[in-house]
Amino acid sequence: MRLVMAEVFNSWQGEGGSVEGSTFGRRQIFVRFAGCDLNCVWCDSREYIDASRVSRWRYEVEPFTGKFEYRPNPAELDDVVDAILRLDTGDLHSISYTGGEPTLQIKPLTALMEEMRSLGFDNFLETHGGLPELIKEVADLTDYASVDIKDETAKATEDWRALVLREVESIRILKEAGAKVYAKLVVTSETKIENVRWYAELLKGLAPLVIQPREPIEISQARLMEFYREASLIMGRKNVGLSFQVHKYLNVL
DSSP, X not given: OEEOEEEEEEEEOOOOTTSTTOOTTOEEEEEEEOXXXXXXXXXXXXXXXXXXXXXXXXXXXXXTSOOEEEEESSEEHHHHHHHHHHTOOSOOOEEEEESSOGGGGHHHHHHHHHHHHHTTOOEEEEEOOOOHHHHHHHGGGOSEEEEEEOOGGGOOOSOHHHHHHHHHHHHHHHHHTTOEEEEEEXXXXXXXXXXXXXXXXXXXXXXXXXXXXXXXXXXXXXXXXXXXXHHHHHHOTTSEEEOOOHHHHTTOO
């Protein structure tokens, strides 16, 4: 089985904050898939959006060194598994599947998650959640999940409200399958408070929410805390947290 890859490396999870389901601060191997069907204005993996243009993938040669070797795409599944196992430092919390959007390659994603679970690893899925029909296929293999709530300012797609509803449905599917799941909302200075309230109403009683300012951070602390307060008043004071891309401040991948 073959898949279009971007990279495999060993690092710490830098997002998610302290809400239930988050793996923030945990050591993981990151398996980044190429290709995404959305086009968010703040995407930090833009070079991987068009999978047809990702001619090769890279894997870290030794854990936490940032030294990489390259291979052509599409990758063989066995080669990806081998790259993961080479980076196992014995202190891993889980394997993180990210992108791009990993569910777009649902068959190899499923096979990879099955293989890693059989080897004793937990699976952490990072997804935009816009494809709940595909999420169903890997929900039972998912131990932890971060599902995006794409704010209107992301400009991910024209019908952003319909996308949000699909993302919430994906969260529901994952939760019912037993995954520890949380929602991640990237906000900007242009994010509307009424939208934050809507997201909170959708998530109430379903999953916790982390609010993450777009980086470089341009939103004021006062505005950020207003979003936090309004979401907490709806969802409950223990179901909302802040998230930052801490790995960037640590200067790690």
